[in-house]
Amino acid sequence: MAFTLKVNGETHTVDVEPDTPLLWVLRDEIGLKGTKYGCGIAACGACTVHMDGAAERTCVLPVEAAEGYEITTIEGLASGGQLHPVQEEWIRNQVPQCGYCQSGMIMAVAALLAENPNPTDQDINDTITNVCRCGTYQRVRDSIHELSDA
Amino acid sequence: MASIGKITRRTLLATGALVGGGLVVGLSMSPNRLKLGSDSVLKEGELQLNTWVKISPDNKVTAIIPHSEMGQGSNTALAMMLAEEMDADWDLVDFEYAPALPEYANTGLGKGYLMGDVGIPAFARPLVDFTFLQIAQAMDLQITGGSTAIAFTGEHGMRRAGASARDMMVRAAAARWNVDPSEIAVANSVVSHGSRSATFGELSTEAAKLDPPQSPPLKDRSQFKLIGTSQPRRDIPPKVDGTAMFGIDIELPGMVYAAIKQSPVFGGTVASIEEGSIAGMPGVIRVVNLGDAVAVVADKYWRAKTALDALDVAFDAGANANVTTASIFASYTDELAVNEGSAHVEEGDAKAVIADAAEVITSEYQVPFLAHSCMEPMNCTAVVKNGKVDIWTGAQNPLAARTFAANAIGVDPDNVTVHNQLLGGGFGRRSRDDFIPQAVRIAQDVGMPVKLVWSREEDTQHDFYRPAVSNQFKAVLGDDGMPIAWSNHYINVGQDEPADAPNIQYGIENQSIRSVGMEQPIPLGPWRSVGHTQHSFFNESFIDELAHAAGKDPYEYRRTLLAGAPRHRKVLETAAEKAGWGTPLPPGRARGIAIEQSFGSIVAQVAEVSLSEGGDVKVHNVTIAVDVGTAVNPQAVESQMQSGVIYGLTAALYGNITIDGGRVEQTNFDDYEMIHLAEAPEMRVHIVNSGDTTGGAGEPGTPPIGPAVANALFVLSGERIKSLPIKQYDLRPRNTNQQLSQAFGQAAE
Numbered sequence A: 001m002a003f004t005l006k007v008n009g010e011t012h013t014v015d016v017e018p019d020t021p022l023l024w025v026l027r028d029e030i031g032l033k034g035t036k037y038g039c040g041i042a043a044c045g046a047c048t049v050h051m052d053g054a055a056e057r058t059c060v061l062p063v064e065a066a067e068g069y070e071i072t073t074i075e076g077l078a079s080g081g082q083l084h085p086v087q088e089e090w091i092r093n094q095v096p097q098c099g100y101c102q103s104g105m106i107m108a109v110a111a112l113l114a115e116n117p118n119p120t121d122q123d124i125n126d127t128i129t130n131v132c133r134c135g136t137y138q139r140v141r142d143s144i145h146e147l148s149d150a
Numbered sequence B: 001m002a003s004i005g006k007i008t009r010r011t012l013l014a015t016g017a018l019v020g021g022g023l024v025v026g027l028s029m030s031p032n033r034l035k036l037g038s039d040s041v042l043k044e045g046e047l048q049l050n051t052w053v054k055i056s057p058d059n060k061v062t063a064i065i066p067h068s069e070m071g072q073g074s075n076t077a078l079a080m081m082l083a084e085e086m087d088a089d090w091d092l093v094d095f096e097y098a099p100a101l102p103e104y105a106n107t108g109l110g111k112g113y114l115m116g117d118v119g120i121p122a123f124a125r126p127l128v129d130f131t132f133l134q135i136a137q138a139m140d141l142q143i144t145g146g147s148t149a150i151a152f153t154g155e156h157g158m159r160r161a162g163a164s165a166r167d168m169m170v171r172a173a174a175a176r177w178n179v180d181p182s183e184i185a186v187a188n189s190v191v192s193h194g195s196r197s198a199t200f201g202e203l204s205t206e207a208a209k210l211d212p213p214q215s216p217p218l219k220d221r222s223q224f225k226l227i228g229t230s231q232p233r234r235d236i237p238p239k240v241d242g243t244a245m246f247g248i249d250i251e252l253p254g255m256v257y258a259a260i261k262q263s264p265v266f267g268g269t270v271a272s273i274e275e276g277s278i279a280g281m282p283g284v285i286r287v288v289n290l291g292d293a294v295a296v297v298a299d300k301y302w303r304a305k306t307a308l309d310a311l312d313v314a315f316d317a318g319a320n321a322n323v324t325t326a327s328i329f330a331s332y333t334d335e336l337a338v339n340e341g342s343a344h345v346e347e348g349d350a351k352a353v354i355a356d357a358a359e360v361i362t363s364e365y366q367v368p369f370l371a372h373s374c375m376e377p378m379n380c381t382a383v384v385k386n387g388k389v390d391i392w393t394g395a396q397n398p399l400a401a402r403t404f405a406a407n408a409i410g411v412d413p414d415n416v417t418v419h420n421q422l423l424g425g426g427f428g429r430r431s432r433d434d435f436i437p438q439a440v441r442i443a444q445d446v447g448m449p450v451k452l453v454w455s456r457e458e459d460t461q462h463d464f465y466r467p468a469v470s471n472q473f474k475a476v477l478g479d480d481g482m483p484i485a486w487s488n489h490y491i492n493v494g495q496d497e498p499a500d501a502p503n504i505q506y507g508i509e510n511q512s513i514r515s516v517g518m519e520q521p522i523p524l525g526p527w528r529s530v531g532h533t534q535h536s537f538f539n540e541s542f543i544d545e546l547a548h549a550a551g552k553d554p555y556e557y558r559r560t561l562l563a564g565a566p567r568h569r570k571v572l573e574t575a576a577e578k579a580g581w582g583t584p585l586p587p588g589r590a591r592g593i594a595i596e597q598s599f600g601s602i603v604a605q606v607a608e609v610s611l612s613e614g615g616d617v618k619v620h621n622v623t624i625a626v627d628v629g630t631a632v633n634p635q636a637v638e639s640q641m642q643s644g645v646i647y648g649l650t651a652a653l654y655g656n657i658t659i660d661g662g663r664v665e666q667t668n669f670d671d672y673e674m675i676h677l678a679e680a681p682e683m684r685v686h687i688v689n690s691g692d693t694t695g696g697a698g699e700p701g702t703p704p705i706g707p708a709v710a711n712a713l714f715v716l717s718g719e720r721i722k723s724l725p726i727k728q729y730d731l732r733p734r735n736t737n738q739q740l741s742q743a744f745g746q747a748a749e
């Protein structure tokens, strides 16, 4: 079946089964490999993208439910050749280790800060539930505070 | 990770060669190559140590790194070590990853083994015949593991390569200007004499005609300008914008996808496959029976996975159908009762002291199987064509990966090319390349490029696990409460690596540390810090028991026992002091301490823990003191320490792979729990630069956290954690009116 998706400002038409998770459509149909597979059960956040600005886990999201949204992946987070502030901070504070979880982590953090520019530790705990097996959590938390308004 | 362009295997063997108009300096120690001079501990011809640096005419310096990048950042540190000795401009230095060729064998591992600094990890054993260990065999290793990158490749390779290249530049300039080399200065990739100067790049062609020095002098630590400064890791920018390429991201023209289901029971085989059950499903190309696994190949990954899930397949369980975690632990207990084991350490006469003692303190500990759970599930892309094999994967040991791929279909390893990619976590798992032969066999079967991707469920259920093991302790205290005899009788299931893992650094006169070798049917592999994970939990919990039995402060007790180990003592003191050991804490909190030496580094940790009335355990903060000898890139050492703590804490709190019916019961992150940001403690790292022999940083942060937390929980609950994970316990705060034997380092009550 054909579906029309708007990803990083471009329109793509894909021909897949309606229950195909958006994750695999992004990776294997559209060729955006920055969004990662970690668990397939919405338990790790490696597959996080923005849909109309909100963080969504795409490994359990059927493509048919993704039509009509503005989808942004890690590849589309920078704009006008300028890294997003979260990406810049991630480099400054040397957050990534292996890096595999970081696309999802960055997307989750960017969505949090867009919604709540000055999150408390409790807000961070409640919202950033991505798994990082390299254990970058300390720097993730420090960087979120660094990026906060206050 | 690019392959290394035009440098061929042949030119790599030349030392000080002219390549593409620039200089390539290669270091090796075989007789007909550059020798490293009198400080070498090895005889001629014993060992090749291959490290390579390219200096191109545009003044760029490129270090060629024989290790995989899996997040530890050691490759930036290695390039820093090279740049330091060269006096190169750090901004003009970069690195490339070495291809999987024997010239890049990580002989540091072999050398470390011979020097007794580090054991060759068990995962290297399939490659090395230890019945007649010769260093020549260890040369077949190209491993990132055992925390060897900095300690060996860096110290023995990069620094010397840098010093050699610098020396050649100086002599080239001296010849050009007809001056004495001693009058020449080098800074920031520029060689100068008075008003004259030339860049490395400008001198590279002339330098390439010179013989490399036999014994380039190395800098004294006091001369370091770059080493010891925190530098940004070069691998990070592509990891924030989605451009970093991991194995799972490879895409080839005409590529198809495979999903796999392996026999759930270890050692089982495919009994039957009803291909009709997926007839007509979209995109399916073929069902491949691998004997112990079945793969479905389709034009898209999701179609392959969907069809695999629908496929009617039956497995024969085989010999392990009745194996359970309980049956494995019971076999250990039975064996410990009848088998004295073999001596690992025998000092004094612990047996006699224990036999004569009026009071003997005994204890038993155990740890479970653990999965690695790399964030990136196992995967490999393979092409088999005209007897040649190409694979794309993230391997900790690309040379072994080449052999595994070759053996899978019976071709010569020379016909296999490994395109190593970034690793989405390694932790030891990606040194065991079971998924590689699978991909190669599937690719041969379908005759197309195939990307095999394991599901998380397969990844959890078909790991090479940290072994479940147990032990029995006995100890006797002297009149002053300090131990005079220490006996550790432990199970070793073939993973007794590194060799120093069961050892204690404490000055105890009579020690009997004996291992009882056993077989068990679960596949095992190296897991971040290998044997130190269990032995640190055993030893650091039991020494804590002894301190409490003696009515002494567990920190002071350890400190006293480390009188003969000043490096350890300093690290312990640093952790205790920075953690405010002994200062008051909020009610309901306590501190626990532990120390472990591993991979040449010493780490002590103090965990501040609370236990709620409802039994919730929370680790609030962890103070970490680490002595890696010299921290080349301190910010990277800090992040490795934090990483090690999270990895070890996840295991200590939650990690528990259990076996029933010969199969793993856990499947994914919902039933194999991970620490999230909310549970991550605040971690403060304090680097002690002793300047002693450089050790690793990737693994040593992991071992102490489990016992540090368990020791704090003893203070809080009165219950001694003797079996991990901690979540098995129903702990409650002890009645604080009822005095624990002693509760040191804690809140005033």
Ligand code: FES
Binding pocket: A036, A037, A038, A039, A040, A041, A042, A043, A044, A045, A046, A047, A048, A057, A058, A059, A060
């Ligand atoms: S892959 Fe989607 S949440 Fe883990």
Ligand code: FES
Binding pocket: A096, A097, A098, A099, A100, A101, A102, A131, A132, A133, A134, A135, A136, B071, B375, B424, B425
């Ligand atoms: S950086 Fe490796 S999993 Fe997060």
